[in-house]
Every structure is written in structure tokens, then in C-alpha cells.
Amino acid sequence: MQISVRYREVNVKAANGLMTGQPLFFEHPGMKALENLLGLEEVRQNSQEICACAVMQKRRQAAGLKAEPLSLHMIFKGSPGTGKTTAARAYGAILKEAGLLKKGHLVEVERADLVGEYIGHTAVKTREAVERALGGVLFIDEAYALAQGGERDFGREAIATLVKSMEDHKEELVVILAGYRQEMEAFLSVNPGLRSRFPIQLDFRDYEAEELFRIALKMYEEREYSLESRARWRLKELSETMARERTPDFGNARAVRNLVEQSIRRQALRLFQEERWEREKLITIEKEDLPDVRKE
Numbered sequence: 001m002q003i004s005v006r007y008r009e010v011n012v013k014a015a016n017g018l019m020t021g022q023p024l025f026f027e028h029p030g031m032k033a034l035e036n037l038l039g040l041e042e043v044r045q046n047s048q049e050i051c052a053c054a055v056m057q058k059r060r061q062a063a064g065l066k067a068e069p070l071s072l073h074m075i076f077k078g079s080p081g082t083g084k085t086t087a088a089r090a091y092g093a094i095l096k097e098a099g100l101l102k103k104g105h106l107v108e109v110e111r112a113d114l115v116g117e118y119i120g121h122t123a124v125k126t127r128e129a130v131e132r133a134l135g136g137v138l139f140i141d142e143a144y145a146l147a148q149g150g151e152r153d154f155g156r157e158a159i160a161t162l163v164k165s166m167e168d169h170k171e172e173l174v175v176i177l178a179g180y181r182q183e184m185e186a187f188l189s190v191n192p193g194l195r196s197r198f199p200i201q202l203d204f205r206d207y208e209a210e211e212l213f214r215i216a217l218k219m220y221e222e223r224e225y226s227l228e229s230r231a232r233w234r235l236k237e238l239s240e241t242m243a244r245e246r247t248p249d250f251g252n253a254r255a256v257r258n259l260v261e262q263s264i265r266r267q268a269l270r271l272f273q274e275e276r277w278e279r280e281k282l283i284t285i286e287k288e289d290l291p292d293v294r295k296e
């Protein structure tokens with residue numbers, strides 16, 4: 001991707017952080033969005049490298065040096081609810097801020113949005129999706145599904161059209177393919193040409209019990225709720241149960257969000273039935289607002 005950097009004061013300040021060991025680019029709204037996600041160090045590191053590169057390319061150009069375009073297409077591998085879509089949206093904002101994309105919006109599609117029902121239809125649908133994403137990020141969820149229909153499936157046409165569009169719009173589009181780790185690996189091995197076109201591969205690993213717990217606490221805090229100490233214990237036990245009993249389709253942080261929202265609804269109903277509802281009560285989640293911990 002060609003660097004036509006309209007970088008701002010903030011980039012320069014932040015790039016100087018590279019030398020001093022300060023966290024980079026933390027003022028970017030996109031970076032702040034990433035900051036709100038727990039873990040994901042690899043993602044943070046990668047996004048900072050890209051921003052630093054954008055600034056350095058500009059400086060190299062100014063010094064009359066070569067500035068090779070960066071290829072920023074990515075593959076996000078991970079289970080449901082591990083932050084892939086959220087991170088892709090943040091990347092859009094970050095790349096815009098770094099001057100690498102004009103708009104930085106996210107267009108999220110899946111197989112059905114790209115693959116048509118008759119000959120010629122697929123190329124049209126895929127190109128339409130690309131058009132919508134120009135200036136931003138085209139995020140293809142469960143991308144491996146494009147290769148699951150066999151030799152004569154239109155999914156292959158979608159892949160070919162996509163690759164062609166990536167060439168045609170080199171500097172206007174970042175494509176992110178996302179999906180389960182194993183399926184994405186299999187997908188890349190049957191489409192070896194794709195691997196080199198998507199040089200950035202990031203792993204979104206499953207969250208452990210402690211991380212699920214901390215994500216829940218953060219979600220309560222963001223919503224201005226706090227947990228009474230027995231509720232905290234129950235939440236901890238629930239996090240452990242969720243992590244221990246996880247199945248491949250376990251929703252990770254999304255499952256946590258559902259739990260948090262369920263407890264907020266239960267608290268609402270409990271308070272609704274009470275006569276007094278001072279501020280402290282409106283804030284507090286009690287143990288009984290959380291579901292029972294199932295014992296094996």
C-alpha cells in the first residue's frame with residue numbers, strides 16, 4: 001500500500017515515543033478502542049508497528065529514500081467472541097489516522113454476501129462488496145466457507161474476484177479474512193496463493209477463566225455497575241465453569257457480555273419490585289442477580 005501520509009502532530013509525538021519507550025499512538029481513537037480490550041498484545045504490537053512504519057515511510061520519502069508500499073491485508077484466526085470484529089473496526093480507525101486509508105470504515109461480509117446463485121453473479125456480488133469497502137476495511141467472516149463447496153462451487157470465483165480486486169485497488173482497501181484457527185489453516189493450505197497476499201496473521205486465542213472474569217468486571221464498570229462481594233465470588237466461579245466446560249463454539253467475551261446483560265436485567269426486575277431505589281442500589285449487582293453455578 002502506497003503511503004500518502006497526511007500525518008498529524010500526534011503521529012510525530014507518538015513516533016518519538018518509539019525512541020523513549022513510551023506507549024505508541026495511544027491518543028488515536030482506534031488505539032483507545034484496542035486499549036479497552038483485555039489481552040490481545042499481538043494485535044496491539046502489530047497496530048503500533050504499522051503506525052510507526054507509516055511515519056517512517058514519510059520521513060524516508062522526505063530524506064529521498066525508498067519507501068516501499070506496505071501490504072496490510074490480514075488474517076485473524078480465533079474462536080467466536082475473541083474480539084476479531086472489534087479489532088478489525090479499530091484497525092480501520094487506526095489506519096485512517098495513520099493516513100493509510102481514506103475512510104477507515106468496516107464492511108463486514110460472509111460467504112452469502114459474496115457468492116451468487118448463477119454464473120457471473122458471484123463476481124458482481126464480490127465486486128459490489130469491494131466497492132462498498134473502498135477507503136476502508138473489507139472484513140470477511142468465516143472466510144474458509146468460500147472454499148468449502150468443492151471444485152465447481154462459486155466460492156472459488158469469489159476468491160479469484162477478491163484477489164483481482166485487491167490488485168486493482170491496492171492502495172484503497174485492506175482485506176481481513178477471519179475464522180476459526182483450524183479452518184483458516186486448512187483454507188490457506190488449499191489456496192497457497194493467498195498466504196503471501198495476507199502477510200499479517202494474528203491469533204486471537206481463547207480467554208482463560210481469569211480473563212473472562214476481568215472482561216466481565218470491565219463490562220460492569222463501563223456500564224456503571226459494581227458487584228457486591230458475594231456476587232464477585234459467584235462471577236469468579238461462573239468464569240471458571242465457562243472456561244472449564246467450553247465447547248468449540250463457546251462465545252468467549254460475547255458469552256461474558258450475555259451473562260453481564262442477563263444479570264443487569266435480573267437486577268432491574270429485583271429493584272422494580274422494591275420500594276426504595278437509591279443510587280447505591282441502582283449500581284449494585286447482588287449474588288442472586290447472577291445465575292447459579294452448576295455443580296457437576
Ligand SMILES: Nc1ncnc2c1ncn2[C@@H]1O[C@H](COP(=O)(O)OP(=O)(O)OP(=O)(O)O)[C@@H](O)[C@H]1O
Binds near residue numbers: 039080
Ligand atoms: N479482549 C476483550 N476485552 C473486552 N471485551 C471483549 C474482548 N474481546 C471481545 N470483547 C467483546 O466481546 C464481544 C464480541 O467481540 P467480537 O464481536 O469482536 O468477537 P468476534 O471474534 O468477532 O466473534 P465472532 O467470531 O463470533 O464474530 C464484543 O462486545 C466485544 O466488545
Ligand SMILES: [Mg+2]
Binds near residue numbers: 084085086141
Ligand atoms: Mg465477528
